[in-house]
Amino acid sequence: MKINKYNSLVFAMLFGFGLTGQAQSKQWTLEECVRYALENNITIKLTELDLKSAAIDKKGAIGNYLPSVNANASHSWNIGLNQNITTGLLENQTTQYSSVGASVGVDIYKGLQNQNNLRRANLSIVASKYQLLKMQEDISLNVASAFLQILSNKEDLKVKKEQLAIDEKRFARSEEMVNAGTIPRGDLFDLKATVATDKQNIAVSENNLLISKLSLAQLLQLKEFADFDVVDNNNLADENNILAQTPVEIYNKAKDIRTELKLAQTNLEIAEKNVAIAKGAYQPTLSAFYNFNTRASYSDIITGSTPNTVNPTSQIGFVQGTNQPVLQNNYSPVLGGPAPIFDQFNDNKGQSFGLQLSVPIFNGFATRNNVERNRVSLEKSKIDLEQKSLDLQRNVYTAFTDAKAALNTYEASTVTLEARQQAYNYAKEKYDVGLMNSFDFTQAQTLLTNAQSDVIRTKYDYMFKIKILEFYFGIPIVPIITK
Structure with missing residues (x-):
């Protein structure tokens, strides 16, 4: 029953991907996957929109320095009992009036709020750029992890298929030996069960491979992924020799380059500007104004x-x-009749201008509460920066330890595989001459298969841990161009 479920799932995945009997038209490298994800990932696009919003906010902060200019015009009808402006008598009549005006206002002094708003807007743009870079770095690591998972599943499937081929040959040979009376028929049943288990393992491995390909394709936001595949790259070398560095050296480098620290520092500076803006409300404001108006009547x-x-x-x-x-x-x-409209506009025009001073005295503690609220946010930003620094130190030391442990585990699994391979070869020699039964030989073969799987798993785990450590040291998978 379990075999049928896996076979059904694999068939469905094969049908969905359209991979059955089709040649792969393109194989993606890790660099191509990362670059494509950076250009098409939805989360990154959303973060880019946040950057555009920050740029719009900066335009608004610049606009605070400019004067405000407004124009107005109105035309009204008065119907019914109203005063005749010509005779001064109350009459039932319909009169019409038009008025036109314009006003200009400009802030002369506003507690330095406009200056601090502009500085905060500039910092917000910087913070948005850091946020975008952080998102790009995270996506790059996720792509690398998914890419290496595909390679791991590919190698695992290859090992399973090679094992099936070996067991099928051994089954055919044992069948001949049973017919010749050399070995008992019971050994043949054990081998038949082993072949069936191998096929089940292949079905599981094929399913894992297809799911890992689908995961990476979705991460890349691919619309057409029927023939999606990646390049087989088994290069394990630590090209940048990152493990030759000490954790202290990596941490010191990371403090200067890591985006999360730069983002936290920028958020702290934004919080400081918010406090300054809030304090500006304590100070008087001085503004200048100019008004122009004129009117016209349609009465006799x-x-x-x-x-x-x-x-x-x-x-x-x-x-x-x-x-x-x-x-x-x-x-x-x-x-x-009424005078010409434009003559009336010219005769009735008036102007006013002056200065307006506003001194805050008491507003229900609103300004004070706003200042205190922003001070609390500032303290949070300071704590967040300190926490980010501690997290970075812990992550660097953890990544270094994990990479070292992954290397040791991989080397140990390689030694284990060599030993299991020799034990298997020795068991095969004994089985071929009839000195070992089928059950014991199958056990030796199972141990070899497990050792091969461990080597594959530890190898790609080590490769990913190296990528993480390189990230902390400022070595990206591909260079990221900030906008």
């Missing part, structure tokens, strides 16, 4: 007067003593 205007024929005179008083009434002539206004 008085252009002259004419005697009132209906009520030509009206009494305005009387002569003291004689009580003779004093009369005045009544005149009616002569209305004309």
